[in-house]
Amino acid sequence: MNLAAIQRPSTLVEEVSQRLAKELRRDRAEEWLPAERELANQLGVSRTVVREATKRLELQGLVEVQHGVGIRRSGKLHKPLNGSLALLIPDEAGRLTQSLEVRLAIEPEVARLATSRVSTSQMRDLRKVHARLENAVTLPEAVEADIDFHRALARATGNEIFSLLLETLSDLGRESRMATISHAGVKRAIEHHAAILHAVEAKDEAGAARAMQHHIEVAVQDLAAGQSGGRKHRTKKTPRTA
Numbered sequence: 001m002n003l004a005a006i007q008r009p010s011t012l013v014e015e016v017s018q019r020l021a022k023e024l025r026r027d028r029a030e031e032w033l034p035a036e037r038e039l040a041n042q043l044g045v046s047r048t049v050v051r052e053a054t055k056r057l058e059l060q061g062l063v064e065v066q067h068g069v070g071i072r073r074s075g076k077l078h079k080p081l082n083g084s085l086a087l088l089i090p091d092e093a094g095r096l097t098q099s100l101e102v103r104l105a106i107e108p109e110v111a112r113l114a115t116s117r118v119s120t121s122q123m124r125d126l127r128k129v130h131a132r133l134e135n136a137v138t139l140p141e142a143v144e145a146d147i148d149f150h151r152a153l154a155r156a157t158g159n160e161i162f163s164l165l166l167e168t169l170s171d172l173g174r175e176s177r178m179a180t181i182s183h184a185g186v187k188r189a190i191e192h193h194a195a196i197l198h199a200v201e202a203k204d205e206a207g208a209a210r211a212m213q214h215h216i217e218v219a220v221q222d223l224a225a226g227q228s229g230g231r232k233h234r235t236k237k238t239p240r241t242a
Contacts, residue, residue, distance in 0.1 A: 016053035033071040099172040111212035114156035115205045122156045143177045180222040
C-alpha cells in the first residue's frame with residue numbers, strides 16, 4: 001500500500017476508515033495491511049486514529065484485528081447484519097424459520113439468473129461442490145457442501161448483493177441445515193441439488209427456479225417437523241418408576 005497523507009483533520013477517524021476501505025476494495029490481493037505504525041506514518045495521523053479507524057472497519061466486517069499479529073483483510077461484511085438478526089429475533093427457532101422464508105423469496109431467482117449467466121469455470125465449481133455433498137461422510141461435511149453449493153450459485157449470478165444477502169444468512173443456514181439434514185437425511189439434499197444442477201446445465205431457467213423453490217419449501221417443512229419433534233421430546237414426561 002502507498003497511501004497519501006490525510007489533508008482534513010476534522011474527521012480523521014472517518015477519513016482514515018474510508019481511505020483504508022477504498023484501498024482494500026482496490027487491492028484485493030493483499031491479505032495483511034501494513035503495521036499500525038506504518039499506516040500512521042503514511043497517512044500522517046497518530047496511531048490512535050489508525051487504531052480507532054481499524055476498529056470501525058472491524059465492526060463493519062472489512063478487517064480482523066489480531067492483537068500482537070496485525071490487521072488482516074476479512075470477507076465478513078455480513079457479520080454486522082448477522083449480529084443484528086440475533087438481537088432482532090432472539091428466538092432461535094423463529095430466526096431459522098424466517099431465514100428460510102427469506103431464502104424462499106430470493107433463491108429461486110438466484111437459480112434462474114445463475115442459469116443464464118454461469119460461466120464454464122463456475123459450472124465446474126458447482127459440479128465439484130455437488131460431488132462433495134455426494135461424498136460427504138459426516139453431517140458437518142454435508143452441511144458445508146450444501147452451503148457452498150448455494151454460495152456458488154449466488155456467485156454465478158454476478159450480483160454481489162445476492163451473495164452478501166445469502167452470506168448474511170449463512171450462519172442461520174448452517175443451523176437450519178443441521179436440523180433438516182438430521183431430520184430427513186442427506187439423500188434428499190443430494191437429490192434436490194442434482195435437480196437444480198441439471199437444470200442449470202441444461203440452461204433451463206424456469207426449471208432451475210422451480211427446483212430451487214421445491215428444495216426450500218421442503219426444507220421449511222423439514223425444519224417445522226424437526227422443531228415439532230424437538231418440542232415433543234422436551235415436554236415428554238418422564239414415566240414414574242415403581
